[in-house]
Amino acid sequence: MAKQKKQPRPKAQAPKGFPDYFGAEVTQRTEMLAKIAAVYHRYGFDALETSAVETVEALGKFLPDVDRPNEGVFAWEEDKDWLALRYDLTAPLARVAAQYRNDLPSPYRRYAMGPVWRNEKPGPGRFRQFYQCDADTVGSGSVAADAEICAMLSDTLEAVGIDRGDYVIRVNNRKVLNGIIEGLPVSNPKKPQPNTFEEMMRTRISDIEFVSPDAVLRTIDKYDKVGSDGVLQLLTTGRKDQSGAFIDGVGMKPGDARNVLKFMQSIGKNNQETIANLRSLIDYSEIGMEGVDELEEIAFLLQAQGYGPDRIVIDPSVVRGLGYYTGPVYEAELTFEVQDEKGRPRNFGSVAGGGRYDDLVKRFTRQEVPATGVSIGVDRLLAALRAKGRMDSTAQGPVVVTVMDRDRMADYQTMVAELRDAGVRAEVYLGNPKNFGNQLKYADKRHSPVAIIAGGDEFDQGIVQIKDLILGAEIAKNATLEEWKDRPSQYAVPRDQMVTKVREILDGQG
Template sequence: MAKQEKTFRPKARVPKGLRDVPAPLVRAEANMLARIREVYERYGFDPLETSAFEYADALGKFLPDEDRPNEGVFSFQDDDEQWLSLRYDLTAPLARYVAENYDGLPKPFRRYQSGPVWRNEKPGPGRFRQFTQFDADTVGAPVVAADAEMCMMGADVMEALGIPRGQYRIRVNNRKVLDGLLEEIGVGSDANDRTHMTVLRSIDKFDKLGRKGVELLLGAGRKDESGDFTKGAGLAADQIARVLDYVGSGLEAGSADRKSVLEGWRAVVGKSAIGAEGIAELLEMDALFTSAGYGPDRIEFNSWIVRGLGYYTGPVFEAELLLETKDENGNPVRFGSVGSGGRYDGLIERFKGIKVPATGFSVGVSRLQAALQMLPSDAGVAVPDVVVVLTLDAGNMAGYQAMVTELRQAGIRAEMYLGGSGMRAQMKYADKRGAPVAVIEGEDERAEGMVTLKDLILGSEVSREISDNTEWRESQAAQVTVPRAELVAAVKAILVRHGLHRA
């Protein structure tokens, strides 16, 4: 007897570092994006969409994970044997777009864009290989007023999302100040130098790893919790001490006025011309913040803000949530950075051969959304409720369809049950969908020209207070029968009672 071949069945699993997003989170994200878009539009930015794929050489090599395959980028060869890569952010594609359409664009060119980006990095808690960003950029503006505008807009975005003032901070630094520090301690100023970038990326991890972790990265290197080893910058002990003294000054930044912070940084940059230039730019930004009413409780200068991407050339900034909360297991959670940006005057030059100043701000949508879900405020997003019309008689599908259509035309989100189960299963379905109302029309109701509406929200509340079946059967508070012609008005009344619809 021939041996029967085993049927291959692929394992149902999402790829490592990726995730599926269920309906409530999709809606929450859409709501959040709408609020951010409103702020960007108010500042005069216009929308743009760029391709998810770019030629690999157009993206450049700016990611901090240089020890990862493809240097952090997902790539493949097309039929022409040219390398294509999934975009790792929205800024590099913008640079390509501006270079390609340079002569026809207004200068400055102001655009916003939201969309997924991909990074071939080691995944971890809250860190995915695909995530959504929402950027706004100004290209062709050499003045630091453009950078200051990005910081103020970032603060406005936080508050538009319902994050209370005092629970977030826009933290600002300048790559030129950091270059001045490295110049003073004898580290090369070339941004493409490995030691230079390793020092900057080590500082950038201060809020996550603390002083000791950064000290290890500035020296020989550090082994993380998984056992992976990251090679350090290899600085000498006195160099490490000077870097840590500077970074440590950021611990008190939130309680000091911005001018005082900059006075402390003057000693750090010493006689470095590039460092002095960075401080002068921050002084100008401070004047703009002050004139617009953005105090240090909203925007501060902070020494450990670096940004890990290699293309930043001037002011850099991060939007950080300061509040702490707890996860479902009761463990403390601090959200940290949920947005970032900075000046990148050399990125478009790669294509054009001329300096094209640019600056931008990017919201990390996925991370910020996770934070908003845990905030006890208006920042959370209510899920729109759907009224479910039960289909108890297969011969009356047209009648049920008419009900659903009437509800939808009245602005009520509604669906007709399309499964093949009986009433009990249909009611369970309505509960699972979070429906506030179930519409029931059986043969008896239809013969009398009536429909029954079950208020599932009130029913849930009543059920918690009722102790036996008799009391439940006698309770009619959660159920009402109305004439078929009054279906829409009666459903609206229930929704209005629960604050789910406007009267």
């Protein structure tokens, strides 16, 4: 009889792009989301929690990867329907707004927080599962709703610990960008183009290549990453990226590409000057001028509320990549420097973005339902706070009550109960108590601030030993022997004063 092969052991390894999050990371995210929710709630927005699964039909064409329609999501077939994990929190909102339109107030203001999933290649800082935090107003076509989102985003960044001056919210309008496209020749010069009426009559439409407006928008959206020269190359013949790979250009004529750059670089000393610059550049386009008027009103409304250009600016270089935006678009950028993996200084960059999307709900209702909103990249915002030193990568652990005598376990449990009743995070050591050194190593691994020690002698005397683990570690690292004697890190206190002394030590640790 052939020997049966052993089943291989499964690999203890998470799939690529699906990170695991541990204690401090989860706690810090929860605390940050609570601060964000408090701001949203103060602005009158209600919480909404939708299913993690939507139908592919409901997600529609607005998928993250325009080159692979319906391939940017994790999808499966069930009872002849295709279902998918949500790739953002906006598409589910559009479905909710249509499904419950007779029950919801109009405008409907909601915020949502949770994980989203994208079926795309993972890489450094690029995950397939990540958290988003959105706020949207559905049912208002007023640019006052856009201005409110920008003001709320400003308040949110400051509430979580980003100082004024360390961020800027940049605002543009897709109507202005559409006006730019209106003023461009659409034919692509890669092929010979007809110069006379006779040539044009002899030219088939299939012989003419066209510049894609979406391709132009996607290209100028790279302005922050590749600069003006890079955009100029990508709009025309193409360029090599950092890896040496060649990226084909859109195929515009150099003169037309430079005209596009004029818009990108038309930001002035203040919002009023920027708006005047835009008016002079786009006076040929009705839709473009409409977009400039809306930007002017947004700037006016924000200024009236005290949100000046130190926080929110009109910036024509903002595009936003997703194709469903129809009006104002905005992006929150952190302006302070951090170091990249090679130690080079760089700006931290964008942590939030959004805009107006008046056609998204229309897919369900066949009626235009105006909407505007913003999405915060939660993990990027957490990384920014850590980079600024506003958030430690390790959270303080619990007070550990060590076990010196197994037979006194009930007494140790009484101690920990008293600490918890006083609001102190605490636990009894539940491992093998035989080696006391291992208990202190455990407390150190847990980043515990204090250890409680009580054996037979302490119980007989009615005292406990309280060890300040934070101070002890600092003394061991920095102090001389004399300083060690002058600064005790362990205290013997009466048993009934245990909670008071622990709280005093914790308060002293900050």
